[in-house]
Amino acid sequence: MLELIVISTLNGVLFGMLLFLLSSGLTVIFSMMGVLNFAHASFYMLGAFFGYQLTKWIGFWPALIFAPLLVSLIGMAVERYGLRQTHKHGHVAELLLTFGLAFAIEQVVQMIWGKLPMDYRVPAILDFPAFTIFSTNYPAYKMFMLLISVAIFIALLVTLKRTRVGLIVQAALTHPNMVAHLGHNVGRVFMLVFGVGTALAAVAGVIAGPALVTQSDMAALLGPILFVVIVVGGLGSLPGAFVASLLIGLIQTFAVSMNGSLASLFGPLDPSIGPSLLTDIWNVTIAQIAPILPYVLLVLVLIVRPMGLMGTRES
Amino acid sequence: MTDVTSQAPSPAQSGPAQSLGFYAIWAVCILGVILLPLIFTSGGSHTTFSLIGIAIIFALSYNILLGQTGLLSFGHAVYYGLGGFLAVHGMNAIVAHELPVPLPFVPLIGGFAGLVFALVIGWVSTQRAGTVFAMISLGVGELVASSSLILRSFFGGEAGITTNRTDLPTIFGLSFGPQIQVYYLIAFWLVISAIGMYALTRTPLGRMCNAVRDNPERVQFIGYDPHVVRYLAFCFAGFFAGIAGALAAINFEIANAAYLGAVQSGVVLFAAFIGGVSYFFGPILGAIVVTMLQLELADITSVWQLYFGIIFIGIVMFAPGGIASLLMMHRPLLRAGTLPMVLPSYLIAIVPTLLFACGVILGIEVLGAYSQGSADSTTIRLFRIPFEAASPMTWLAAVVLTIGGFFVARMTWRGIAGAWDRAAMAARERGYLS
Amino acid sequence: MTTAIEMRAVEKKFGNVRIIQDLNLTVGKGERHAIIGPNGAGKSTTFNLISGHITPTSGEINLNGDPIAGLRPFEINRRGLSRSFQVTNVFAKMTVWENIRCAVLWATGHRYAFWKNVDSLPEVRRRTAEILEDIHLTERRDVPAGLLTYAEQRELEIGITIAGGANVIMLDEPTAGMSNTETERAVALIRRLTEGRTLVIVEHDMSVVFGLADRISVLVYGNIIASGTPEEIRGNPKVKEAYLGEEEH
Ligand SMILES: Nc1ncnc2c1ncn2[C@@H]1O[C@H](COP(=O)(O)OP(=O)(O)OP(=O)(O)O)[C@@H](O)[C@H]1O
Ligand SMILES: [Mg+2]
Numbered sequence: 001m002l003e004l005i006v007i008s009t010l011n012g013v014l015f016g017m018l019l020f021l022l023s024s025g026l027t028v029i030f031s032m033m034g035v036l037n038f039a040h041a042s043f044y045m046l047g048a049f050f051g052y053q054l055t056k057w058i059g060f061w062p063a064l065i066f067a068p069l070l071v072s073l074i075g076m077a078v079e080r081y082g083l084r085q086t087h088k089h090g091h092v093a094e095l096l097l098t099f100g101l102a103f104a105i106e107q108v109v110q111m112i113w114g115k116l117p118m119d120y121r122v123p124a125i126l127d128f129p130a131f132t133i134f135s136t137n138y139p140a141y142k143m144f145m146l147l148i149s150v151a152i153f154i155a156l157l158v159t160l161k162r163t164r165v166g167l168i169v170q171a172a173l174t175h176p177n178m179v180a181h182l183g184h185n186v187g188r189v190f191m192l193v194f195g196v197g198t199a200l201a202a203v204a205g206v207i208a209g210p211a212l213v214t215q216s217d218m219a220a221l222l223g224p225i226l227f228v229v230i231v232v233g234g235l236g237s238l239p240g241a242f243v244a245s246l247l248i249g250l251i252q253t254f255a256v257s258m259n260g261s262l263a264s265l266f267g268p269l270d271p272s273i274g275p276s277l278l279t280d281i282w283n284v285t286i287a288q289i290a291p292i293l294p295y296v297l298l299v300l301v302l303i304v305r306p307m308g309l310m311g312t313r314e315s
Numbered sequence: 316m317t318d319v320t321s322q323a324p325s326p327a328q329s330g331p332a333q334s335l336g337f338y339a340i341w342a343v344c345i346l347g348v349i350l351l352p353l354i355f356t357s358g359g360s361h362t363t364f365s366l367i368g369i370a371i372i373f374a375l376s377y378n379i380l381l382g383q384t385g386l387l388s389f390g391h392a393v394y395y396g397l398g399g400f401l402a403v404h405g406m407n408a409i410v411a412h413e414l415p416v417p418l419p420f421v422p423l424i425g426g427f428a429g430l431v432f433a434l435v436i437g438w439v440s441t442q443r444a445g446t447v448f449a450m451i452s453l454g455v456g457e458l459v460a461s462s463s464l465i466l467r468s469f470f471g472g473e474a475g476i477t478t479n480r481t482d483l484p485t486i487f488g489l490s491f492g493p494q495i496q497v498y499y500l501i502a503f504w505l506v507i508s509a510i511g512m513y514a515l516t517r518t519p520l521g522r523m524c525n526a527v528r529d530n531p532e533r534v535q536f537i538g539y540d541p542h543v544v545r546y547l548a549f550c551f552a553g554f555f556a557g558i559a560g561a562l563a564a565i566n567f568e569i570a571n572a573a574y575l576g577a578v579q580s581g582v583v584l585f586a587a588f589i590g591g592v593s594y595f596f597g598p599i600l601g602a603i604v605v606t607m608l609q610l611e612l613a614d615i616t617s618v619w620q621l622y623f624g625i626i627f628i629g630i631v632m633f634a635p636g637g638i639a640s641l642l643m644m645h646r647p648l649l650r651a652g653t654l655p656m657v658l659p660s661y662l663i664a665i666v667p668t669l670l671f672a673c674g675v676i677l678g679i680e681v682l683g684a685y686s687q688g689s690a691d692s693t694t695i696r697l698f699r700i701p702f703e704a705a706s707p708m709t710w711l712a713a714v715v716l717t718i719g720g721f722f723v724a725r726m727t728w729r730g731i732a733g734a735w736d737r738a739a740m741a742a743r744e745r746g747y748l749s
Numbered sequence: 750m751t752t753a754i755e756m757r758a759v760e761k762k763f764g765n766v767r768i769i770q771d772l773n774l775t776v777g778k779g780e781r782h783a784i785i786g787p788n789g790a791g792k793s794t795t796f797n798l799i800s801g802h803i804t805p806t807s808g809e810i811n812l813n814g815d816p817i818a819g820l821r822p823f824e825i826n827r828r829g830l831s832r833s834f835q836v837t838n839v840f841a842k843m844t845v846w847e848n849i850r851c852a853v854l855w856a857t858g859h860r861y862a863f864w865k866n867v868d869s870l871p872e873v874r875r876r877t878a879e880i881l882e883d884i885h886l887t888e889r890r891d892v893p894a895g896l897l898t899y900a901e902q903r904e905l906e907i908g909i910t911i912a913g914g915a916n917v918i919m920l921d922e923p924t925a926g927m928s929n930t931e932t933e934r935a936v937a938l939i940r941r942l943t944e945g946r947t948l949v950i951v952e953h954d955m956s957v958v959f960g961l962a963d964r965i966s967v968l969v970y971g972n973i974i975a976s977g978t979p980e981e982i983r984g985n986p987k988v989k990e991a992y993l994g995e996e997e998h
Binding site: 514518519525529530533534 | 839864
Binding site: 220 | 387389439442443445446447449450451453454455457458461462465466467468469577581584588617618620621623624625627628631632635679682683686687
């Protein structure tokens with residue numbers, strides 16, 4: 001039991017940090033431009049696939065640098081030639097543009113790499129158990145992932161607190177309406193923010209690729225969870241995104257490792273009842289409902305506290 | 316968030332001549348619905364028409380939200396799907412208990428299923444509009460879709476649940492075995508639903524939906540609760556989506572998890588938006604186009620969904636009013652008689668634009684063939700011309716066509732813009748454009 | 750009962766900033782009451798408080814004797830209070846006709862009706878046409894509100910406000926930004942349309958204020974420093990010092 005708790009906590013924090021790599025960019029982009037970037041998880045997927053392909057060609061470590069750079073170039077192009085063009089048609093159009101983009105990127109990835117999972121392996125030097133806890137070997141690669149995400153987290157924090165762009169971003173987070181008055185270089189700031197946001201997503205993709213599954217549906221699976229994170233955390237709140245990322249990371253990981261059900265708690269139902277909605281609910285394990293937990297959380301939070309855990313504005 | 320969705324729809328101003336034209340359009344459309352399957356008599360086209368009919372009802376129901384009330388939903392398939400599932404369960408129950416309910420009434424089961432779920436879910440999700448509504452609709456959509464795989468006894472797991480429409484009591488001697496009979500059943504509900512949804516836009520509630528879409532704040536100061544307006548609109552949308560879902564269930568004799576999934580929600584959004592949400596008939600056009608694309612493109616190319624996505628992106632970026640707005644733009648010119656001023660520029664533009672499109676298509680197909688390149692062949696056929704995907708010449712052709720075509724085409728597009736300005740100016744002088 | 754609006758010890762804070770403090774205001778029934786005061790004094794905030802746009806931090810607000818603090822704007826509107834906005838706030842994508850008609854619907858009892866054809870409601874049609882005639886926009890009835898000239902939009906704003914037939918009308922700087930002739934026309938319009946109703950008006954143009962108002966309240970730093978007839982206000986030294994003195998009116 002203790003073993004399960006320790007391992008799940010580690011995995012949960014890891015998943016949470018990965019989520020934060022994505023949700024931080026998404027939050028900042030939303031606050032500054034008012035666009036909920038539907039394609040954010042697609043950039044994460046592109047990161048994973050570029051990482052896979054570049055690892056094959058030039059090795060994992062260069063790939064870790066170049067894949068995010070490539071993705072951020074694509075991201076900046078999307079901002080410059082897509083969003084800016086669409087801006088005059090309003091936020092719905094911008095949201096729909098990213099929605100269409102997410103769809104198109106998935107199709108392109110499928111066209112090039114097919115629908116099957118990629119054989120994206122952990123690099124050899126990181127392919128050993130970092131430590132053994134109780135009887136479980138904890139892989140070094142996961143510790144590496146944790147390290148990278150924490151490092152980026154710290155770098156982000158420093159950038160936000162210490163640099164000019166960081167100050168602008170912070171100002172945008174608290175006073176979203178003021179961004180328009182930043183002056184003539186606002187376009188450049190947007191492009192930069194979009195580039196950095198997508199690069200962060202891509203880093204998450206490159207390092208998560210070998211540990212999770214690199215497959216053309218990975219964006220569609222993660223994307224909605226990402227929205228849950230930023231809505232639960234409070235739209236436009238970075239600390240909220242952080243807390244919600246960890247929360248959802250932990251909830252999901254713990255849920256997956258639990259096999260309890262109402263049946264195991266209270267004993268099986270009378271077999272004469274036969275299959276029905278009741279037996280379905282009675283027998284379903286927590287692990288099985290893990291995928292829907294984030295959405296349950298989302299709906300609950302929106303009912304109880306529509307501005308999210310740490311948000312200040314409602315929409 | 317409502318800028319796109321609110322280009323003033325022209326209200327039906329009721330002069331006698333105009334109202335005559337108005338009824339004539341409806342009459343022609345209904346006549347078309349009745350006559351089409353008699354003109355195109357193959358079984359395949361009857362199937363196609365049936366699918367289009369269902370898609371139209373669904374897209375129109377979606378537009379009650381997006382176009383009329385300014386609510387962007389990413390989970391509208393929930394009500395379509397639940398309508399479908401309850402229709403199947405209803406049909407099976409009718410057969411099992413030998414109830415005297417013939418098939419044509421089954422869509423009502425779906426409609427009320429959609430309505431009931433919308434009544435329950437809608438109250439919370441319509442509290443707010445904008446981004447929050449969009450996110451809740453997405454969350455609820457994912458929630459229901461995932462739950463459908465857990466609650467197997469009701470949703471039938473991956474396989475879904477089946478039914479047999481011919482087991483129901485017959486009416487007027489119709490068994491609803493042949494596709495043509497199913498088509499007329501769908502057509503009947505299509506006409507009813509379309510008239511119903513149009514009439515809804517002409518009621519006090521329908522007008523207030525538009526007001527809430529344009530300025531929810533101001534609405535509060537003329538006595539209305541925008542939440543209630545959105546909620547009622549949501550319920551109507553759920554009702555008609557349920558009817559569409561039930562018709563789909565009747566048509567396929569099955570309901571499965573795909574009915575209420577994200578893809579289905581996305582398709583209806585595509586359809587409504589491509590058609591144009593600011594006009595009532597926009598989603599009708601969109602549903603026709605999208606269904607045809609789904610059926611036809613899939614035969615021609617394996618990456619048809621990519622083209623779908625590209626078309627959607629193109630519409631969002633360059634014509635956010637959709638096909639309907641593109642068409643309606645020409646109305647004042649037509650009336651003022653200045654349309655001939657723009658037509659030549661269209662003709663000039665069409666050639667380079669087509670070349671550009673060919674370049675893009677060639678590029679996509681070649682890339683697809685190359686990367687999935689099975690050992691046997693990387694040759695693709697485009698417009699009956701064979702291309703060797705591995706050959707640099709093909710790549711070069713694609714690049715030249717795309718880039719060259721784009722730049723030439725862009726010049727001709729500017730020509731269109733210029734011609735438009737002149738035509739609009741002339742129309743304004745004649746008093747046809749404000 | 751003779752008071753239409755009564756505010757007692759109303760306070761409003763935004764964050765830690767107290768914008769309205771200990772505000773007391775009484776507007777009698779049928780009275781034309783002007784609120785004047787320097788920019789940023791809290792006049793629009795007072796309007797927002799009365800109309801339910803924002804809720805007071807503390808204090809009492811009564812409409813015709815009933816407490817309304819904390820009610821939603823549409824609830825207050827249904828009790829017979831209607832307001833306009835300082836920044837034009839119309840349904841920009843809908844036509845002038847539709848703008849007014851929407852404002853008429855609730856008052857004529859059609860509410861959320863989805864079983865009636867809006868085009869064949871004679872009462873609605875008649876009242877909409879009447880209001881359009883009143884605000885001189887009949888000619889422009891089919892133009893989207895967003896395409897009107899500024900002065901026309903201001904008139905439409907007034908039209909939407911009075912269309913519901915509310916007994917208490919509140920107008921926030923209805924003539925701001927208008928030319929002299931436009932202002933004159935607007936004042937005549939306001940005078941005619943609010944005949945027999947209670948009017949609360951915020952206005953910077955002193956000739957309008959003194960020409961129109963039965964009573965005037967002076968708001969400075971979120972507090973009413975004086976309230977009385979135009980003569981009383983003219984002669985009030987506190988007002989001269991705090992307001993009239995520092996501006997060139
Ligand atoms: N929602 C808000 N949040 C924070 N401060 C606000 C808010 N609304 C108004 N204020 C502040 O309250 C003060 C009063 O504003 P208000 O708009 O009521 O002034 P006003 O008297 O109408 O001025 P004007 O003549 O310019 O219209 C201003 O300093 C304004 O900045
Ligand atoms: Mg003001």
